Amino acid sequence: MAQKSSIVTESGKVRRVIVVGGGLAGLMTVIKLCEAGIPVDLFSLVPVKRSHSVCAQGGINASVNTKGEGDSPEVHLEETAYGGDFLANQPPIKGMTYAAPGIVYMLDRMGVPFNRTPEGLLDFRRFGGTLYHRTAFAGATTGQQLLYALDEQVRRYETVDVEDARGVVIRGEKMVRKWELWDFLGLVLDDEGRARGIVAQDLKTMAIEAFRGDAVCLATGGPGMIFGKSTNSVINTGTAASAAYQAGACYANGEFIQVHPTAIPGADKLRLISESVRGEGGRIWVPKDPKERRRGRDVPEKERDYFLEAKYPGYGNLVPRDIASRELFLKCFHEGRGVFNPKSGKNELEVYLDVTHLPKDLLRKKLAGVLEIYEKFVGEDPYENPMRIFPAVHYSMGGLWVDFEKSADGKLVVGSPRNQATNIPGLYAAGEVDYQYHGANRLGANSLLSCIYGGMVAGPAIASYVKNLKTSSFDLKSSIFDKAAKREQDRYDAILKMDGKENPYVLHQELAQVMLRDCTIERHNDVLDKVIAKIDELEDRWHDIGVPDTTPRANQGAQFVRHLRNMLVIARVIATGARNRDESRGAHYKPDFKQRDDENWLRTTMAFYQTDGKRSAVNFVRSFDYTMLDKTIHVTDAVDVSLVKPRPRRYEQAGAASAAAKGAVDGGAAQKPKEQSTTATAE
Amino acid sequence: MPEKRIVRIKVRRQDGPTANETQRWEEFAVEWHPQMNIISALMEIQKNPVTADGKKVPPVVWESCCLEEVCGACTMIINGKVRQACSTLIDKISPNGETITIEPMSKFPLVRDLIVDRSRMFEDLKRVKAWIHLDGSHELGPGPRQSQENQEEAYPLSRCMTCGCCLEACPQVGPGSDFIGPAAINQVRLFNLHPSGKMHAAERLEALMGPGGVADCGKAQNCVEVCPKEIPLVDSIASVSRQTTKHLLFGWLLK
Numbered sequence: 001m002a003q004k005s006s007i008v009t010e011s012g013k014v015r016r017v018i019v020v021g022g023g024l025a026g027l028m029t030v031i032k033l034c035e036a037g038i039p040v041d042l043f044s045l046v047p048v049k050r051s052h053s054v055c056a057q058g059g060i061n062a063s064v065n066t067k068g069e070g071d072s073p074e075v076h077l078e079e080t081a082y083g084g085d086f087l088a089n090q091p092p093i094k095g096m097t098y099a100a101p102g103i104v105y106m107l108d109r110m111g112v113p114f115n116r117t118p119e120g121l122l123d124f125r126r127f128g129g130t131l132y133h134r135t136a137f138a139g140a141t142t143g144q145q146l147l148y149a150l151d152e153q154v155r156r157y158e159t160v161d162v163e164d165a166r167g168v169v170i171r172g173e174k175m176v177r178k179w180e181l182w183d184f185l186g187l188v189l190d191d192e193g194r195a196r197g198i199v200a201q202d203l204k205t206m207a208i209e210a211f212r213g214d215a216v217c218l219a220t221g222g223p224g225m226i227f228g229k230s231t232n233s234v235i236n237t238g239t240a241a242s243a244a245y246q247a248g249a250c251y252a253n254g255e256f257i258q259v260h261p262t263a264i265p266g267a268d269k270l271r272l273i274s275e276s277v278r279g280e281g282g283r284i285w286v287p288k289d290p291k292e293r294r295r296g297r298d299v300p301e302k303e304r305d306y307f308l309e310a311k312y313p314g315y316g317n318l319v320p321r322d323i324a325s326r327e328l329f330l331k332c333f334h335e336g337r338g339v340f341n342p343k344s345g346k347n348e349l350e351v352y353l354d355v356t357h358l359p360k361d362l363l364r365k366k367l368a369g370v371l372e373i374y375e376k377f378v379g380e381d382p383y384e385n386p387m388r389i390f391p392a393v394h395y396s397m398g399g400l401w402v403d404f405e406k407s408a409d410g411k412l413v414v415g416s417p418r419n420q421a422t423n424i425p426g427l428y429a430a431g432e433v434d435y436q437y438h439g440a441n442r443l444g445a446n447s448l449l450s451c452i453y454g455g456m457v458a459g460p461a462i463a464s465y466v467k468n469l470k471t472s473s474f475d476l477k478s479s480i481f482d483k484a485a486k487r488e489q490d491r492y493d494a495i496l497k498m499d500g501k502e503n504p505y506v507l508h509q510e511l512a513q514v515m516l517r518d519c520t521i522e523r524h525n526d527v528l529d530k531v532i533a534k535i536d537e538l539e540d541r542w543h544d545i546g547v548p549d550t551t552p553r554a555n556q557g558a559q560f561v562r563h564l565r566n567m568l569v570i571a572r573v574i575a576t577g578a579r580n581r582d583e584s585r586g587a588h589y590k591p592d593f594k595q596r597d598d599e600n601w602l603r604t605t606m607a608f609y610q611t612d613g614k615r616s617a618v619n620f621v622r623s624f625d626y627t628m629l630d631k632t633i634h635v636t637d638a639v640d641v642s643l644v645k646p647r648p649r650r651y652e653q654a655g656a657a658s659a660a661a662k663g664a665v666d667g668g669a670a671q672k673p674k675e676q677s678t679t680a681t682a683e
Numbered sequence: 684m685p686e687k688r689i690v691r692i693k694v695r696r697q698d699g700p701t702a703n704e705t706q707r708w709e710e711f712a713v714e715w716h717p718q719m720n721i722i723s724a725l726m727e728i729q730k731n732p733v734t735a736d737g738k739k740v741p742p743v744v745w746e747s748c749c750l751e752e753v754c755g756a757c758t759m760i761i762n763g764k765v766r767q768a769c770s771t772l773i774d775k776i777s778p779n780g781e782t783i784t785i786e787p788m789s790k791f792p793l794v795r796d797l798i799v800d801r802s803r804m805f806e807d808l809k810r811v812k813a814w815i816h817l818d819g820s821h822e823l824g825p826g827p828r829q830s831q832e833n834q835e836e837a838y839p840l841s842r843c844m845t846c847g848c849c850l851e852a853c854p855q856v857g858p859g860s861d862f863i864g865p866a867a868i869n870q871v872r873l874f875n876l877h878p879s880g881k882m883h884a885a886e887r888l889e890a891l892m893g894p895g896g897v898a899d900c901g902k903a904q905n906c907v908e909v910c911p912k913e914i915p916l917v918d919s920i921a922s923v924s925r926q927t928t929k930h931l932l933f934g935w936l937l938k
Contacts, residue, residue, distance in 0.1 A: 108826035120828035152814035
């Protein structure tokens with residue numbers, strides 16, 4: 001028997017759902033839950049308005065076809081699957097691309113100051129991996145603007161009273177309660193292994209507390225800090241995903257880490273220069289003369305090598321990120337043709353990204369936010385001088401494994417409790433923390449979309465789950481919560497007592513160095529073996545840390561010791577996954593295995609946590625079972641490619657990524673899924 | 684070999700809001716590196732938390748997140764000026780090795796070291812109802828059409844990252860005053876500009892008409908000087924001020 005009300009328990013307590021993470025995915029989940037009448041406790045490491053979503057610059061994809069180019073959600077689906085080198089399950093992509101226009105319209109209604117056409121409609125620009133104008137944008141700070149819009153809606157729910165089924169206000173209860181500056185420590189699981197709440201820590205007082213929730217949704221973003229300097233925010237350690245993984249959640253496709261081609265080298269982080277710069281006409285080049293001493297602006301046109309345009313005439317500077325990053329790396333690292341620095345006498349790991357040929361008025365209206373970052377942090381005027389940029393770790397396609405239920409038309413069954421569900425009953429995931437939408441390589445401007453869509457799907461899925469739950473977490477005895485809180489308190493107390501000789505920040509730097517150098521653009525098995533050995537060493541040395549701080553308030557040092565351990569665990573998933581996958585696909589590239597190998601590797605990497613008490617280990621499986629509301633669901637690593645048949649990627653040909661939807665591939669999109677896909681060539 | 688360049692940083696520290704006895708200045712000397720900013724200097728202190736005179740101390744704590752001046756987290760007072768630590772480049776503020784001083788903001792309750800509690804700013808956003816009152820997130824078609832001019836007016840206003848610089852710099856904000864400050868007033872201008880937001884303009888204006896409202900602005904114009912996003916805050920205050928006057932005089936006619 002399910003509960004009578006999803007608002008109050010049998011014993012009259014208000015039921016809540018816990019959402020961890022206040023970026024786009026978390027906030028959208030909260031909004032959908034509130035609309036379903038379910039009160040929420042929202043936890044976030046930072047005030048939600050400071051979440052990493054603010055860093056997204058370029059825009060959000062939706063095939064609205066306002067430019068009359070013949071774009072459609074079907075083309076968007078195909079290009080996303082193709083860009084992801086066919087590793088993503090296609091029904092979730094289809095659900096997303098068909099929902100995209102509605103999502104952008106919703107954001108428009110929320111007041112996002114999207115750029116406009118002269119007619120007052122939304123303007124769209126080009127992005128990577130497509131020939132269509134599909135990306136809606138608000139200057140070059142679109143992520144910030146989208147986050148603010150959702151944040152404002154959630155703030156309104158903070159002022160809305162909870163009402164019972166008859167519409168009577170329950171005094172003192174608001175639809176949303178925020179717990180900002182709280183760190184997620186772990187799940188509370190009941191005897192059947194069901195998520196019943198979380199344990200979290202107040203980062204001001206360091207108090208540790210258990211919270212009840214009828215379901216938990218992690219929307220905690222990616223693990224970019226594992227690589228040290230990246231385009232990610234400092235909070236993106238992946239600690240929550242790691243804790244869930246250590247509690248038994250499956251982590252999928254961890255080895256697929258996106259390196260963005262254009263970022264500014266920096267001492268503390270690598271600041272992103274958006275793909276929209278190229279979408280608006282920015283060009284990448286190096287001087288033809290490797291010893292060119294003139295400044296970029298003084299090098300004449302005919303002495304410049306626009307190498308992406310030359311090699312990929314079809315998509316040019318807007319080839320997908322995995323390809324662009326590899327080409328930049330090849331140019332700078334292998335050919336030694338990066339921009340020459342007369343002072344150091346060597347070719348730096350830098351190429352030019354040039355917008356100086358574009359009208360200044362266009363740059364100011366559409367790209368000011370990102371050009372301002374370059375100006376502030378480099379101290380050069382990008383309106384006059386070509387920018388100097390290099391690739392940087394940017395996004396994790398992999399993440400917590402989540403389920404989906406396919407509808408008859410190849411999308412998702414709206415409101416199915418299986419959508420966005422992890423294999424731990426009652427635990428959901430949405431946003432970059434999940435693995436669902438991008439396969440082996442994410443297309444630009446699809447991340448804001450997948451975050452919001454993930455939240456839109458997770459909300460109703462959780463609502464269904466909660467409605468069908470037999471016993472509410474709020475009616476369970478307190479002992480399981482007390483036990484979980486004590487477990488985390490003991491762990492924290494043990495960290496405070498660590499008196500070894502290692503500094504956690506130094507260990508992190510060592511981890512980041514090997515991960516960045518050896519586990520990103522190019523991967524070699526012998527080198528990966530050394531990376532894994534280094535992780536072994538660092539996990540051992542972690543036990544010999546001297547906690548840098550024992551102050552009872554705002555103790556960031558002790559918190560970092562915990563995050564570091566969680567980073568090491570996910571680093572091992574990434575490195576081991578990369579070691580095992582002997583092929584090249586999307587962002588995962590092995591010079592010794594240049595081919596994409598669909599026969600052996602068109603499958604999801606599924607990792608489970610193991611440990612001997614000292615070191616972590618990874619258990620890779622081909623299938624597993626999980627329980628959803630008393631039903632057993634069998635999961636395999638097969639990828640659902642029923643909508644767009646896998647074929648080799650050919651970005652040197654214009655329109656190659658949308659050929660099936662446009663009828664230019666034999667048999668169209670998915671008319672002949674029976675044919676066995678053969679081994680294909682990566683570029 | 685050129686001599687190692689050293690960056691000297693003096694940090695004002697305190698263990699907690701009531702722990703006045705722990706208030707102290709600590710000086711650190713860290714090795715210079717290219718593209719160094721305040722954050723990367725503080726990160727060096729984390730790796731080797733030893734003061735210039737050789738004392739081992741707990742690492743300095745501070746708030747930061749995006750490190751590219753869009754999240755608003757890392758506001759501090761650097762050499763007496765309130766600003767974002769991430770966009771403060773060492774070479775610019777200390778070209779000849781001058782000692783740099785860093786303090787927490789003074790207008791917000793201290794948490795520890797450089798961390799302060801800015802939650803009042805988020806509460807203020809509730810007070811002025813800084814949102815569009817949406818019917819729901821389900822599909823209802825596009826929003827109202829808007830001119831490019833309207834977008835170009837709204838967009839700069841909407842880049843406020845709640846960093847607190849304007850409140851810190853405002854002489855009217857502080858103990859003994861409940862002035863809401865420029866940030867929230869600017870949000871009222873933003874939402875009252877929007878075609879759907881306008882429908883609830885009166886509620887927002889009324890929230891700013893009582894004590895601590897827009898009339899408490901002393902016109903010092905410090906806010907616009909320190910805003911890292913160059914938001915025209917003085918214009919926003921003037922605009923909202925006009926709107927409240929109009930609402931006060933004629934608002935009853937519309938009821």
